[in-house]
Amino acid sequence: MVLASFPDRSWAEEVGPVDGVEPVIWHPAEGLPPAPVEVVVAPYVFDASPLAIVADVPSVRLVQLLTAGYDSALAVLPPEVALANAGGVHDASTAELAVGLALASLRGIPEAVRATAGGRWGEARTRESLADRRVLVVGYGSVGRAVAARFAPFEVRLTAVASRARPGDDLVHRVHGVDELPELLPEAEVVVVVVPLTDATRGLVGEAFLAALPDDALVVNIARGPVADTDALFRHAGRLALALDVTDPEPLPEGHPLLTAPRTLITPHVGGNTTAFRPRAVRFLREQLARVAAGEEPASVVRPGTR
Amino acid sequence: MVLASFPDRSWAEEVGPVDGVEPVIWHPAEGLPPAPVEVVVAPYVFDASPLAIVADVPSVRLVQLLTAGYDSALAVLPPEVALANAGGVHDASTAELAVGLALASLRGIPEAVRATAGGRWGEARTRESLADRRVLVVGYGSVGRAVAARFAPFEVRLTAVASRARPGDDLVHRVHGVDELPELLPEAEVVVVVVPLTDATRGLVGEAFLAALPDDALVVNIARGPVADTDALFRHAGRLALALDVTDPEPLPEGHPLLTAPRTLITPHVGGNTTAFRPRAVRFLREQLARVAAGEEPASVVRPGTR
Numbered sequence: 001m002v003l004a005s006f007p008d009r010s011w012a013e014e015v016g017p018v019d020g021v022e023p024v025i026w027h028p029a030e031g032l033p034p035a036p037v038e039v040v041v042a043p044y045v046f047d048a049s050p051l052a053i054v055a056d057v058p059s060v061r062l063v064q065l066l067t068a069g070y071d072s073a074l075a076v077l078p079p080e081v082a083l084a085n086a087g088g089v090h091d092a093s094t095a096e097l098a099v100g101l102a103l104a105s106l107r108g109i110p111e112a113v114r115a116t117a118g119g120r121w122g123e124a125r126t127r128e129s130l131a132d133r134r135v136l137v138v139g140y141g142s143v144g145r146a147v148a149a150r151f152a153p154f155e156v157r158l159t160a161v162a163s164r165a166r167p168g169d170d171l172v173h174r175v176h177g178v179d180e181l182p183e184l185l186p187e188a189e190v191v192v193v194v195v196p197l198t199d200a201t202r203g204l205v206g207e208a209f210l211a212a213l214p215d216d217a218l219v220v221n222i223a224r225g226p227v228a229d230t231d232a233l234f235r236h237a238g239r240l241a242l243a244l245d246v247t248d249p250e251p252l253p254e255g256h257p258l259l260t261a262p263r264t265l266i267t268p269h270v271g272g273n274t275t276a277f278r279p280r281a282v283r284f285l286r287e288q289l290a291r292v293a294a295g296e297e298p299a300s301v302v303r304p305g306t307r
Numbered sequence: 308m309v310l311a312s313f314p315d316r317s318w319a320e321e322v323g324p325v326d327g328v329e330p331v332i333w334h335p336a337e338g339l340p341p342a343p344v345e346v347v348v349a350p351y352v353f354d355a356s357p358l359a360i361v362a363d364v365p366s367v368r369l370v371q372l373l374t375a376g377y378d379s380a381l382a383v384l385p386p387e388v389a390l391a392n393a394g395g396v397h398d399a400s401t402a403e404l405a406v407g408l409a410l411a412s413l414r415g416i417p418e419a420v421r422a423t424a425g426g427r428w429g430e431a432r433t434r435e436s437l438a439d440r441r442v443l444v445v446g447y448g449s450v451g452r453a454v455a456a457r458f459a460p461f462e463v464r465l466t467a468v469a470s471r472a473r474p475g476d477d478l479v480h481r482v483h484g485v486d487e488l489p490e491l492l493p494e495a496e497v498v499v500v501v502v503p504l505t506d507a508t509r510g511l512v513g514e515a516f517l518a519a520l521p522d523d524a525l526v527v528n529i530a531r532g533p534v535a536d537t538d539a540l541f542r543h544a545g546r547l548a549l550a551l552d553v554t555d556p557e558p559l560p561e562g563h564p565l566l567t568a569p570r571t572l573i574t575p576h577v578g579g580n581t582t583a584f585r586p587r588a589v590r591f592l593r594e595q596l597a598r599v600a601a602g603e604e605p606a607s608v609v610r611p612g613t614r
Contacts, residue, residue, distance in 0.1 A: 096414070097410070097414055114424055116571075121566070128581060128582050129399060129584075131583040132583060251428035255426045265416070265419070268430065268431040274414070274434045274438075277436075279439070
């Protein structure tokens with residue numbers, strides 16, 4: 001039997017019985033677990049600091065996140081423990097927000113909202129369509145592919161970039177390497193940033209990245225705030241359009257200039273926070289626990305452990 | 308040679324030479340044409356009243372609109388003259404706005420815009436994803452199919468309704484008839500209205516239609532304002548979410564209560580007004596004029612003529 005902890009009873013109940021798995025209810029913020037758990041399902045929060053307690057629970061082999069981002073968990077977990085993110089769980093929700101942010105920005109929805117909030121009909125000037133745009137997806141993992149799949153029927157020209165160049169798939173001819181960005185950015189009209197936050201991606205969307213984009217290009221960030229440089233974003237806001245679900249710092253304090261920067265649309269980090277999450281997370285956990293109980297390699301491991 | 312009039316020189320130049328077609332520059336608002344034109348390319352405006360002059364130009368066989376809607380042209384043209392709309396020209400632009408309105412409304416973009424306009428980070432509460440929603444496309448012509456194609460990769464359940472039931476296509480199992488709406492509406496979570504405005508569709512989205520929808524359903528109108536009943540929309544705003552690119556009257560006068568109704572997003576009739584229009588219109592006109600010059604039936608005829 002594999003002892004697996006869930007952060008509260010509702011998760012254990014929704015996942016239901018899994019052969020070879022004994023569920024335990026344990027929230028890492030509550031102190032040590034009531035039993036020697038081997039798999040820890042982390043609570044669905046962005047603050048991973050309570051997970052540090054895992055260092056004091058030698059039975060733990062795998063921490064399973066419910067988020068796609070794993071940067072903060074990586075920072076607090078001991079290297080012996082394997083870490084898996086919720087691969088695929090947030091794809092639908094996050095990818096659709098990327099399309100929604102792009103369409104809202106291109107088609108003038110923020111201006112229309114501000115006009116109607118003042119009791120006025122908006123201004124009907126000619127906008128850029130998403131159709132015919134060159135869309136560059138920077139980060140081509142699970143969420144990045146979901147982003148590309150949703151943009152595909154909009155009559156766009158899709159280009160994908162990952163950490164290393166590789167052959168393409170049914171959506172793009174080839175996947176470009178991140179080292180090709182200097183040649184790709186000057187041609188991009190919509191850039192969707194969907195990389196994980198790592199040492200290699202921190203500040204990726206900085207002055208050089210933004211300055212390489214043509215006037216009126218749109219930058220959509222659904223990755224993590226620190227992937228972009230806030231000062232550089234602010235300098236280019238207006239020349240470029242920005243649509244950001246994540247910022248640095250986050251939340252932006254009241255009155256922060258980026259909140260009211262020109263051509264800037266900001267949603268409050270809601271990429272994964274939808275009704276799409278729970279059913280997909282439950283399905284993922286059921287399959288993941290079944291894999292572990294069967295002695296198979298867990299899926300979506302972002303850092304292997306040594307236990 | 309077929310004499311075809313363009314409303315200004317730029318259209319004639321962009322379309323370029325077409326075998327068997329002699330271009331004439333003529334704007335119907337300027338009085339009688341300088342030559343006996345057979346095909347009239349109407350100016351791209353929503354007010355069709357200047358087209359009434361065609362009644363005094365017996366050489367005209369076909370009026371070619373640059374809009375998808377044709378209700379106002381139909382009302383002023385003599386029945387001898389065939390009328391064609393710009394079939395397909397606005398599909399990409401209008402369909403992408405429908406998706407943009409749906410995503411913006413579901414994912415709380417209007418609330419985020421209002422928060423940031425006040426210098427504040429928005430409220431990150433759990434929203435309905437587009438994923439898993441039952442999407443009902445009411446009107447399954449050229450634009451309706453383009454709408455369905457764009458919604459398809461979002462993990463939705465698509466249902467299509469047209470004036471009459473017919474077999475489905477690669478997107479839907481079957482196309483339901485409009486008489487099936489009473490059974491379909493109670494199951495719908497996102498309704499996209501994309502019917503032409505005709506006597507049969509005027510007021511279609513009225514009290515009975517809206518009352519049949521479940522709480523929190525979203526109604527997206529990218530058709531024509533009078534397809535919906537403004538008073539009924541206002542009564543249901545809040546119980547339902549509304550995302551309207553068209554209204555009745557249009558524009559809504561300053562201070563009209565619908566502009567600030569709860570859960571209501573209104574864009575100022577910008578469905579077709581994008582950079583997608585011009586290249587598609589030019590391509591369409593080139594093909595349409597070639598057809599007419601070759602003695603073939605014109606495409607996208609919404610009412611045949613007798614000349």
